[in-house]
Amino acid sequence: MGERITLDYSNMMSAVLGDRGISDEILEQYQQSFRAAHRKVEAARQQGAIGFFKLPAAREIVREIRGFAEGIGQAFDTVVVLGIGGSALGTLALQQALLKPHWNELSDEQRDYFPRLYVLDNVDPTTIGPLLDRLDMRRTLFNVVSKSGTTAETMAQFLIVRERLRRAFGDDPDAYRRHLLFTTDPDKGVLRELAQAESIPTLPIPPDVGGRFSVLSSVGLLPAAIVGIDIEALLNGAAAMDERCRSDDVANNPAGVFACLQHAADSQLHAPIHVMLSYSDRLYLMADWFRQLWAESLGKQNRGPTPVKALGATDQHSQVQLYIEGPFDKTITILALTDGSSDVPIPKEYPDVDALSYLGGHTLGELLNAERRATAQALAQRGRMNMTIEVPTLDAHSMGELFMMLQIATVYAGELYEVNPFDQPGVELGKELTYGYFGRPGYEPPETGRRDSRWVVR
């Protein structure tokens, strides 16, 4: 395990950026505030108060999951996860990073006979209807993921799927149960009750693990295992990163450095927009997963940074103009994949055409990495803060490291921003209004508010 992810933050510092960077003095101050934050987090960990810290060591559930995934799980052609937010984003990130691209288009043989994997993370009928219409329900497993069992989107999907399964198995009214797997609270909630009443198999979500910190629980592990991802390596990577983050010396704690730099950029240098720019197609949804973690954990009490996901080299032709010459209000965290194991050579066609010949003899990977380094350098030359997280190998271990680093950084950032990173009070109002529109008993139909036709352009 010699290789592990590294963080280079030279281009965040005033030695490179002048007064647009973070000075040694600021970093020194954070050394102090970080120690305090670290102490509180470690105390909470000792008390067992932060659920996700316990996940890398929870190996009993791994055996259960592998038993299911390698046994009955392989009887299915297709696995569909019904889940939204934290029940979907980790699985999507793992799928994109670790499965072959365009996985669901591949033949059984190309997929090494692992099932197709869909994640229904929305309730758009124009997407869900056509997909369900073409699935063979007799070869499909539906993994319903919701801790409470009350998530409206997931439950609506579940009702539709249950009815279709029962219809498909009209001759055998019990068979539909074998096509369902509930991932939910171990003791309570609607899904737990239904599972008990109908003998539907389940996996537990630890009660002290919230949705956006749940990727390393059975929420993320079951779908991963069923498509052949090495979930033990994933947890080993998370454990290795967790070990690195036991240090209270900020300079040696990757999550600590990340949290302190982002907080300093926001509160000291007025850069509240935190872009995560993946220079790999395979890590773009990792940036999307981070986007939930950072926004929902820290965006409260009229403060909190705004995370943005971006993709290199693609967004050099879309966003980099703004990043380089727009307002000084951003940090750019570059995700770099330096794994060159599956590169594509650029052939020397047109050796006599100047505008093309410089490309031949190189590889696509070299081009992507040259563009990444050029972007980092161009940003720095224009006084724009950026740092690079380098991922040496695209594998489950690295993904575990990344997930854990960013989760721990979020908890530290909660301390620095002085907010509770584990709640999300702001989403309640929208839920109540939705219930009201749907006439759920106990909820008022919403007043539609003041409208003025002056303010509608038709």
Add this chain to the structure above:
Amino acid sequence: MGERITLDYSNMMSAVLGDRGISDEILEQYQQSFRAAHRKVEAARQQGAIGFFKLPAAREIVREIRGFAEGIGQAFDTVVVLGIGGSALGTLALQQALLKPHWNELSDEQRDYFPRLYVLDNVDPTTIGPLLDRLDMRRTLFNVVSKSGTTAETMAQFLIVRERLRRAFGDDPDAYRRHLLFTTDPDKGVLRELAQAESIPTLPIPPDVGGRFSVLSSVGLLPAAIVGIDIEALLNGAAAMDERCRSDDVANNPAGVFACLQHAADSQLHAPIHVMLSYSDRLYLMADWFRQLWAESLGKQNRGPTPVKALGATDQHSQVQLYIEGPFDKTITILALTDGSSDVPIPKEYPDVDALSYLGGHTLGELLNAERRATAQALAQRGRMNMTIEVPTLDAHSMGELFMMLQIATVYAGELYEVNPFDQPGVELGKELTYGYFGRPGYEPPETGRRDSRWVVR
């Protein structure tokens, strides 16, 4: 054509939001500055100085494109667009909006025998290599899109594809040309020269149409036509919107209202983050297309808003916490699709379970729209500016309206921000540094800048 897209901006106004909204006085000021901006834009239009205004009327090229698409274009199973930025984003938005979901997974019959469509908008070898390996080169058309013919990413892809095509047709050294189509400048540039030398078919990009304003040129029209999208309806929609935007009364000009409100929110109310929140899976990549347009056109001279793309209901479980309770620094533009033509009923399973029974009897579309309205209202109740663009029908006409509205709004916004919306000087430095890393003649290898191992966490 009774139905057309509308813009409701009630929730931007101080009558709803108090001092967190835009007052009638501010709107009145913008009435004046908008008239001036409109006058300048119309004058430039009269002089033919803004290329994209001419595209909806350019029907000759439509005949040419349809001739190709309906003729030789249908000989292919698969079309691959090699393009990045403005050469890719419009096509991706059209594909997602107007083709059946998961298009490339569908059988020939399910696709009504139209080809599969891939857009290679990056140079990641881990994506491109496996895709090219499994394509049947003898049934694939490669549409190379670059005005200059010097875009490094696109040209690298082209060199790889050319070599593979030549290899596939080893017995017939000329056959590879029939699998290429160049969309490029009509007179000059590298691709134009190669096309002439090798008799490769081409389509023109008008010289005065820049990449991010090119979706309604052959850049977007050819791939759209080849997969069966009604490109005349697309242009008709654009023309209809253009007509609406001839009005210099801001209240009747959808693009004018949009530009003025966004500029006012940024410059008067300090809300520089402009989220486009699509409440439809099918319009999410429209938000991505807009993200390039808004960022690259306005992000310069140390100013410019930061566009962000988001997806509802999904991001209610990721970003809405931040939007509702985070800092007051955003506007949210909701894209609403009110087309209910392909809805999915939620069956009345579990009529006795309170937490589920309120869903049964409704539809997924109703749920999605209730959540959209609830989010708009919750944002407004918390004093967060938002507006809704309502799209009555998901079809090519509406897409044309949307593209044109947002393009015209961008030109108006350029006037209000006092920047040139058609240039992108900030991306040059990164290009030069990339060339340097690649040893292109005439470019220096970059100095790697000041590094300090203190700033690397290993």
